[in-house]
Amino acid sequence: MLKASDFHRGVERLGELIAEARVIVPFTGAGISTETGIPDFRSPGGLWSRNRPIPFDEFVADQDARDESWRRRFAMEEVFAAARPGRGHRALATLYRAGKIPTVITQNIDNLHQRSGFAADDVIELHGNTTYARCVGCEARYELQWVKTRFDQEGYAPDCSVCGAPVKTATISFGQAMPADEMRRAAEMSQRCDLFIAIGSSLVVWPAAGFPLMAKRAGARLVIINNEPTEQDEHADLVIHQDIGETLGPFVGN
Template structure:
């Protein structure tokens, strides 16, 4: 459970956050596991990836051991079902509203659930650093395709599936521990950041690189950073403001503040008193 800020310091931090958002023509948002857990999902690295790490499984072991691959696919199948049953939460919907206002440069996310797109943010505006669970990919030829094409033939009883093109080993679209974030995704994140006036960091402890590097890029470029998280992060000193509170509640307050400062345009044919 998140712990909201109370008292004058918390109010001042939220006011400073709202001031930064109002002043920014374009905002790049970095989201982490706290945004997914708001939707009822476990942290993929806590409930899936870290479980593998605790058992000592690495990408190299996935490649070397049929039993490890079977266990991987059993867990991946379970997590995929959880994602398919999840719906966008308050933070996802609030960021979609920010995009509709034309204020969102991009969302750079460490999450793999596709809920930003599910809330209405166009796929081209979402940079998924760690991949997405809705896909599967070949470790040999790099072929990527929708995960549902795997059907139900994955799991401990079936072992790991193979690529129809080259017979290489298939793996889920979400990066496994030991895999590197692609340079293309990192470059896309940097480009989006450099087009922005603010980096808004939501629901992440910033303990995982290279996502955490975005704060240093922002500082070097003179772009202010605002952090909203349920607990303090290890990079709070790089932020112009930190708000330790429920992320969804803070974003709703932020949107209310924007509505007062810049009322949303009426849809064609609508009337202010309708």
């Protein structure tokens, strides 16, 4: 952890890098959302340490797995519904409105970047979005309330009314292919920017964790902001091991 004086100098240096940059691409992980009340999935004590993740093939093949998956999602609804963009989200939205950030790459599924002011098309969601659902077959979109109503009435997770395939949250599960368009766009933006800021990500989930190094190889300056050290710290031009809200709070505009 940085000493207070080093932390303040780190924030000052971050401000200098932001001012010098023409194109900034943030890459956000779970750490940016924890101050909003949304728990981290991977950390010790996180949701996945208490509940084994349900792989995609198991979800598709097993009605019981689908039922359990939806029970878990409905149990989290109050948490997701109550969450509001934190200081990190609002700081990035400020830079987005100022024209410094054309898009944000996120591993998060909570929709908080959109709620902070980013246009939906300017949020590259590598792991999807949990605030609505899609058919795994024809990709028809469903609102969560539709799923909840059917689940409560029938006692089990509903299938698509169009093609009959299972309906799941619009997220990327273990064993499910990464979204090709989003991966392509993320790679393009990583190579186009001159400042890449990794925020609240442990940088251990590949292939998404490759984008900071891709940006660095393309000539961008790399900043890593995370409570804990990452394996990529040695490649960064600036590393701040501090609370994300505290670090980005000074960049929140009116």
